[in-house]
Structure formats: C-alpha cells, structure tokens
Amino acid sequence: MAPLALDRSSRAWVLVATAACLLPLLVQLPGDMGAAISLVGATAMALSWRVKVPGWIRILLALAVVGYVLSSARFAFGRDTGCALLAAMLAIKPVELLGMRDARSLLGFALFAPFATFLLDQGPMSLVLGLSGTMLALMALVRLSEQESGVSSSEAGAALRATTRRLATVSRMVLIGLPLALAAFWLFPRIASPLWGVPERAIARPGLSDRMAPGEWLDILTDDSPALRATFYGDEPPREEMYWRGPVFWDYDGRAWTQSGWFRNLPPAEVVPSAARYDYELELEPTDRRQLVALDLPLAAPDGTRLTLDYGLYADRPLSNLTRWRMQSAPPRRFEPQLKVTLRRLALRLPDGFNPRTVELARQWRRRHGDGPAGDDAIVASALALINDEFAYTFEVPLPGRHAVDEFLFEQKAGFCEHFSSSFVVLMRAAGIPARVVTGYVGGYRVPFGGGYWLLRRSDAHAWAEVWLPGRGWVRVDPTAAVAPERIYDTLDDRGAAGAAPGLAPVYDMGDWMRRGWNDFMLGFDAVRQQQLLQPLGVDDLEPASLIGLFGLAAGLALAWMLWLSTRGERERDPVLRAWHQLGRRYARLGLAPATHETAGDWVARVVAARPTSSGLAALGARFAHWRYAHPDAGTLDWRRLVRDLRSHRP
Template identity: 35%
Template sequence: MNAEQPIPRVALTWLLVAQAVVIIPHLEHLPLWVVGLWLGCAFWRVQVFRMRANYPSGLAKLALVGAAGLGVWFSRGSLIGLDAGVVLLIAAFIIKLVELKTRRDAWVLILLGFFAVVTSYLFQDDILAAAFSLLPVTALLAALIGLQQSNFAARPGSTLRLAGGLLLQALPLMLLLFMLFPRLGPLWSLPMPGGKATTGLSDSMMPGDMVELSQSPELAFRVSFKGEPPPRSQLYWRALTLENFDGQRWTQAGQRRDAPAPQWQRQGVALEYQVVMEPSDHPWLFVLDVAENGASDAQLMSDFRLERRSPVRQSLLYNTMSWPGALLEPNDNRRALRLNLGLPAGGNPRARAWARELRERYPQPRELAQAMLREFREQPFAYTLKPPATGPERIDGFLFETRAGFCEHYAGAMTFVLRAAGIPARVVTGYQGGELNPAGSYLLVHQFDAHAWVEYWQAGSGWTRVDPTGAVSPERIELGLEQAMSREGSFLAGDPFSPLRYRGLSLLNGLRLSWDQINYGWQRWVLGYQGEQQGDLLRRWFGAPDSPWLALVTVGGGALLLAALALGLFKPWQRQRDVQLRSFERFEQMLTPHGLRRDAGEGHRDFSGRAMLALPEQAETIRAYSEAFEAQRYGGATVDPALLRAHLARLRRELPWRWRRHR
C-alpha cells in the first residue's frame, strides 16, 4: 500500500468517530473552545472530502496552531505542565485532521489518538473510564484497517468487527504482561492536572478553609480493616501537624527527612488496615496514630505524620499497622515543646487573660483541657457551616462574641489558649470518621469528613488528643457531618445532585454503594497491583522475582498465546476439512512433474486451460475435472468428493509413466 495515496472514505469516517470518542473523557477538564475547534475542523475536513473546500494553506495552519497555543495560555495560564500539555495534545490531534491528505498523515493522526487515550487516565482511572477507553481504541483500529486497499476494508461494519476481534485477541497477552512484566517508574515527573488538586486538605489552616472543604462530596480514600473496624469516634485519620501560628494562619514547621524519628511506645492492640488513597498531589498519607509500614517510600516524621518522598499523583494502595493507644513522646523533647509554645507577640488579649485565669485554677494540663471542654459544652457555643465574621482579633471574636464556628475555629482557639497558659499544644488536621459500605465491609472517607483537632503535651503522658468539636457537637464525631448539620440543612448545600445527599433513600443508596464496591475492587486488584503487590505475588509463585521460572513462564506463556492466536487466525483444521481445496492441491501436484506450476494469483480456470494446451492428450480429462471442481466450489452444486476423486484417478491413469514414479 502506497503511503502517499489519498485516504479512503471509510478510514476518514472512522477517524472522525475516533476523534469524538477520544475527546469525550476529556470534556470535564477541557476548555470549551477545544470543542468548538473540533467541530470546526471536522466540518472543514468533510467539506474538503466533498470537494467543496480547499486544504488549509500554510498561513492558515500557522494561524490555527497559534490560536490553539494562545487558547491554552489564557485558559491554563501556562504552556508548561501536565494539564496544559494534555490540552495542547488534544488541540494538535484536532488540527491535524484538517490537513489530512495521504495515508501517511492518517497514520500520524491514529498514533496521536492512541496517546490521547492514555492521557485520559491522568484524570479518571475508575472502571467506567477503563471500559469506555476501549471505544476509542476500537475506532482507531477500525480507521487503521480502513486505510488498507481492499473491498473488505471499504465496509464500515466489517472493519469494526475486525477491529473488535483484534482487540479481543490482544487481551490474553495483555493480561500476561500485566501480571508478570516489571513495573517501571515514570520517565518524567510533572505537576498533576489542576483539577486533581482543587479539593483536599491544604498544608495550612485558617478559619473558613475547612468550611469550604466540607461542601465537597469527593472521595478522599477507602479503608478496609483486618477484622472489625474501630468505633467511628476513634477514627481520627492524621494527615498534618500544624505547629506555627502567625496570628491568622496555622502552618507546618519545617522538617528534614533526615531528622531523628519521633519517640513513642507501643501500647494496646494494633490495628491492621489497607488504604486506597485518591490522588491529592501532596506527599502526606492518611493513617491512624501511630502508624508503621505504610508505603515503601513513606517515613514517619518527627511530628508523627506519615509522608512519602513524592506527591500522590495517582491512586495509591498501602498497608498500615497502627497503635491507637501508643504513648507519643512521653519524655521531654525540648525542641518540640519550645516550638509548640510559640505565639505572636500581641493580639487576642481576652483569650490570653482567660488562659492565665485557667492556669491559676487548673495547674495540670489535663485538668485545664477538660475545663475548656466543659466551657465549650455548657456555654452557648454552636457548630455551624455558616460561621459569622469575627473581626481582626479572630480568637477573641470567636470565643467571646460569635461563639459559632466549624472545627478549625474550635481547634485553633483551644490550641491558642493552651499555649497562652504555658501548655505545649498544636493543631492536627486530617479526617474523622467514615461511611461504612456493608456490601464490601470497608469505609469511605469523603472530603466533607475533613476535620481538625488538638494535641497537648503532659509529662509522662506525652501528646494527648482532645477534640473540642466533640464537646460542642457530639453528633459530628459519633454520627458524621450530615447528622450534625441536619437542623441547619447546610450539608452539601452547594451540590444538590450529589447522591450522598440522598442516603436516606435505600434503593438509591444501595445502588451507589454497590457501584462503589465495584470501583473499590478495581482499585485494589488492578490499579493497586503495583511494584510491591507484584513482587509479593511473584515471590509466592516463583520464590524470587529474578527466578528463571519467571522468565520461562513469561516467554513461554507469550509464545503459547501467540501460537493460539495464530491457530485461531489461520484455522489449519478447517483447511484439512476443505475437501475441494485438498483435491485441487492434488491436481496441482499431479501436473508439477510435467513442468506445470500454478503462478501466484492464477485462478483454477486459467491454470487448467494452460494444462490442456500443454497436455492435449489429457485435455478432455483435465476439462472434466475443472468443470466438476468449479461447479462444486463456486456453482452451488452438491459437494461430491467421490466425483472429484474419480476424475483425478482417471487423469493419473492417462498421464505418462513418469508421473507414477514421481507421484
């Protein structure tokens, strides 16, 4: 096939279909002008095919590329980065359509299309997205088949069936490579698309941050415990420890990865669980205190958060063991204590005065913390997603004026007062609780489960968790945010179509949980099948990842699969059952010793005519066999192998004796 020949109609049709289904998964994050660009380019290319428009000139193509670049710049703010790069790729995939002239151009477009399909997994990697990606792959294969010069390739239905068959034939080899082929790390590292980091915990906290996050129904992570999960009130998923306060915002203290590990003592029963975490574009992991054995590249930092070396930019599965009853730094850690007593030089005088008063009445840290909880519980404090403004002195305004706020208001104010009273304290952010999916016996933790609480230090006891939100709104800790906000009616108020708002409808909620169970299984057994999981499986099967049996199984299994595919394609057993073709092969063999060989592409009638001219004495017998073969093969006559054998037997008798010696 000449690569410079024009593109057939069926190939162009499938290219247009392929572009449409390639773009569909990207619609959620593509700017609207990309859709307009595709509609315009598709219409232009169809008009070119109908000879009602010309191909774009060099200047027109340059203008299209420049306009696409400007569009990416204004919509993404940059031409660098994964998000902008994907938009540029899709734009190039679209613009290439209008200049398609030859089959070579179509091949380039098809290869771009396969690459664009892969980029969709950067934004959505659940089982529905994986199933949908088979559609553009099939359409691209159909376009590739349509480029061939044959009557078969000119039929859209036939090309589609063949493309689907090729895809199905590739599945066994794909599964073998998925199971056994080593996992390779990325060849480059770029920031996640902007849409992946728009929800989730920030590395700092000020009043109002978690109020916004509490309106997001997005999933943060799923957890399955080995055995019964703890009560909801004990599920405090630690992410960050915030130890610096500038009067407005709580932030992390700078820590080096080579800093000494924190000191802690195991107590109580350990909890074993597995977490499947959604991409967050941050390095910290979500664990119960105190965690060990997270991801292979994770480290327990000096403030007890678990952090990876690189951000979580795709779904991550890790197994963890935690000791909820452990003692956290029960001995003096001067640096940590000094850091967690720091406050701005001025500001919030009423809160500082209250702290001095409390310290005089309650000299022990535990007593003072309990006194503050009683104050929150007995005074008219309110837990709300619509906190009023507090003015410049935020702690004073909250504690003594508005007395209404969300978890970050209570955690920040209590930590401030404890520090002002001379007690080391810090804010911890993460998630609290989780929704149990009874179908799969695992927990779903959503973004609206984001929470902030307090840790204070006391000699001998170490860091102790205390949650002032639980004193104001026990429903938030025991039952969750939805129950705590039932009277206010503010739960997911900005997302009225979220199925999480209708968990009271048993049928709808059951469908939601069943579908989530399917996605959870997909994440655990497919997306979670990474280096560690693959290594564990190979060690169970072969003893060691570098075992010669592994190479033998990989190579041998691949060879067997390819052999099975070859048998399926060529079907040699059907050729053996085709008595007509087998008879004609014998006919050819009988004439070969007499210098008669059928040329490539020569039909049976032409070959028989040439044989009659070369062997005039046997011409009638050759004609009789040829007519009988043609009648049975192409004329619809009843297949009669005995008749064909009889003609061949007569020909064998009439041929010169040398045939009998060479037959």
C-alpha cells in the same frame, strides 16, 4: 495523482473515533479545562465537515489552545500538562482533515490519547473508555480501507451489516493479540521501582495539604471521591475514635498554618501506648504527595516510610499510584510527657499584632482559673463551652480580614473545622497552653461487602487540635465535635449521592467494592505478588531467570496462537475462495499447482492444456472469476451451488 477525498461515511467514522479516543483523556483533566478543550474539538470537527480552514487560522488556533493550557497549568510542566497539550492538539487536528492520508494521520495520533490517560488514572472506567475508543479507531481504519477498495454501504441495511463486519474484524484482531498481552501482564518480570522517572503532576490532585489557610479547604470538604479504604484484622475502634492522623501544623502567621519542615528529620517523640491494639491495612488513593495517614497513633512506620517528631507519616516516594500499607496503631496513654523548651516555645508562639480580642479573652481565663494543671483543664473546658453554646457549623463563611480569629469568635460565630481548630489553638496559646493543629480524616463508612471494610472520602477530611497538658502530654481536643458531632461522624447516607437517594446505598457500596477488587486484581499486581504467583501450585518463589523463561514459553505459545488465527482468517471468511484453494491443492498433487502470479483464467487454461480430460474445470473457473472479480451483481448469484460444485470436482 490527486489524493483520494473522503466520502461522508469515512469522514464520520474518523471524527467519531477521534472523539471516542479523546473522551477518556478529557475526563481526567480539570473540569473547566476538559470542557474548554471539548468545545474547541467540537468546533474543529464541525468546521472540517463543511469548509477548508485556511492555514493562518489553524496556526492561530494552535497557539491559542497551547497558551490556554499552559496558562491554566501556570506554566508548570508535568504529566497532566503534557496530557492536556496532547488533548488540545488532538482536538484541533480535524481542521486538517481533507484526504485519506489526513484521516489515517488523525487516527494514528488519536490512538495516543487512550494510552496517555493511564498516566493520570488506571481505573476501570478509563480502561473501558480507552478500549472503546481504540476499537472505534481500528474500525475507522477498516472503513478507510473499504473506501480505497471501492466497497460501498450506502444502501438500506448495508451500513449496519458493514458496521457489524468491521466490529467482527477488529474483535478478531484483539482476540489474536490477547494471549500475548496477558502473558506480558502476568509474567513479564516486574521491578519494584521504575527504570525512568515520570514527571509529577503540575496541578495537584485533591488531598491533604501541607498548609491550612482560609478558604483552601472547601474543595476537599465538598469532594466525595474516595481517599482511602481501611481493612481491620481483629478488633476495630469505635467510629468516633477513628482519627486518621495526617499533617501537623505548628507555625501560624496570622492567616495560614504550616508545617515545620525540620521536624521531619527528628526521631518520633516518646509515646506510652494504651493496651488497645489495632492491626489494619490502608489502601490509599493517589495524591502525588508523600504524606500518609495512620490511625492515631501508629506504633511504627512501615517499610518505605518514616515517622516525624509529631508522628506525621511520610513516604520515601510521591504517592502517584494506588498504594497499600500494613500498620498497627494504639491510642496513646501519654504522648510526649516531657516537652522540650524549644518545642514549648514553638507551640506557644503567636504573631504580634493579630487577634487582640482573642488574646485578651484567653488572658482573662488564665487570671480567673489560675496557673497549674487545674487551670489548664479549666481553660480548655471554658473554650469548649463557649463553642458549644454559641457557635454553628456551616460552609457559608466569608473570607476573613486581618484578625481572622477575632472575626470568627466574636462576630461570625459560624464556620467549619478549619475555623474551629485554628481559633481553639490560638486561644490555648494565648492562655499559655502549648497547642498545635492536626489534620487528617475522621470517621468513615463501613462497606458491608467483601468481608467489610471502612471507606473514607476526601470530604471526611478534618482538622482538630492537640494541647499539651502536664503529666499527659499531647491530648486530642476536637472543638468541631463540640458544636456539630453529627457532621464529624456522619455516613454516606447523610450526604452526597447516596444521601440524595438512600435506597441506592447498596448500589454505591457494590460499586466501591468492585472498584476495590479492581485495585487488588489489577493495580495491586506488583513485583512482590508476581514472585508469589505460583505459590498455590507449590512454587514458593520465582527467581528472575525462571520468570523470564516462563514468560518466554508463554509468549511463544501466544505467538503460535496469533500465527494460527492469522493464517486461517482469510479462508474462513470466504467459503468460495476456500473451496477454490482446495481445488488448487487437488491439482497440485498432479504437478499443476496454481502459481502465485497466475490469475484464475490463466491457471485453468494451463491445466486444460496439460489435461484435456479435465472436463468442467473451464466452466468452474469462469463461474469463480465471475463471482469473485467480474460482475457487479455477483452477490446475487447462487454461491452455495458454486461451492458444492468446486468441492465435488475431481481431476
């Protein structure tokens, strides 16, 4: 028997549902990769509509898209690589769409895409797009069943009614399973760590890096996606004092600044904090790295993290999901007032043969201002004065040559924080002042909703310098602020989408506040919060055994709900069939119940033979069969009158 071919309506439903399932996954892939896979998918769908693609072309197409994805990921395997391969293979799958079996296979594979999306993002938009794709896939499966049963919806107005009916059917399926899904989300016992490891991303998400080299910061400085949110409990520091400390760079090879990895195993340096104290909670967006940030300087490392010698903060696990950290910070009065000889050497080290003009200028300043604390202060002031008088802030900077700092200080005299901080530290080291580069975020934008919190975007990433001065220790110096303070402490009204349309700032604020609520309500529901679930009802803590029992009870009620809705679904959908079944139950009281194998005509004949006095049953049976099975124009009959007659008939 030849396989059933797809009609135009079924094919359209399958292709649209596949595209809808693929969309949320494509959005989470890198832009160029997502666009390329989208183009391949559109081409495959167009080909499947018109011609049968030969097998050798399908093999070449599969090899091409797999090769493209792997080369784009530099042959590194991770969550994003696997999801991109799934998207690519699903995009070319429509070239095999011939019959009913192919359609069901394509929809089955398509349903993997919305779920794979949550390996990359758990935001509300991913949920909405994923749910929409899943609903369309289920509606497409209903359409395939209709074609197999011979249901047509080609006449005017019928297509819309059929779509509405499919949507109602699928929505009812979702309603049936919703209580069980909610019970599993709220009550299924959660553990603090996963049972198995999920591979990391092969392509890193934007975030603070463990190195700083020319040109590598442009992507993050032009990215306005959220990086973190900070909620203060009590006093808040002035915005110009909000330096969120991240990686600290000591090593310089003439081009790139990098961390000294062995610092992570040393205890934090001595710090004498000032009287000011700030208590706050950070909500960090995923970065797939272990690096955290903290308001300069954190007083202690929260659980699950550790402080390094230079007060970098690192988590025990990669930050692959949204995380929250409660911390306290205080500005330092003295930060490592005694610098060990080894660290001093490291903070003065410069590579040989680089930036000779910069080195000579620093030595001139040292000869002019002399040694000692006064000379150090004068050299710092001279460098800031030079930058303030002659330099400009811009992203339009060419990649430097061998002597990057010389080119910046004596030729270009324009750049952004990467150039200012790097050149300043090189100047200080050449003058004999220990210095290092600190990166992180600066400033923030206060969102007034939800009690008020501070939003920092990736474009708020910043690099500044720390110099070591006798009696004070490490002191923060921000050379970029000397030339462009408005760029350091700007707000959303000054840039990005809200800057282009200032009147829409409240809309953006409300949108971020809603995203924060989603993070709190959904993504932040962890094992600790689950244990505290019933505290408002006086239950202080749920033991695992109690939680399992509560989940079992809720799941049992949910399954009962599913069974009840499932059993009543058929009779609610067809009032004629419901009335016919009621008639059968009335005769069942006389021992004449319809058998499951009997047709309507056979049952009526058996009842009339047993009870000749059952007048009218034969006519009712004929009318029911005529309505239900026999006549193509049965839909034009008066089914309401048939229902009334079936309900009024008595044995």
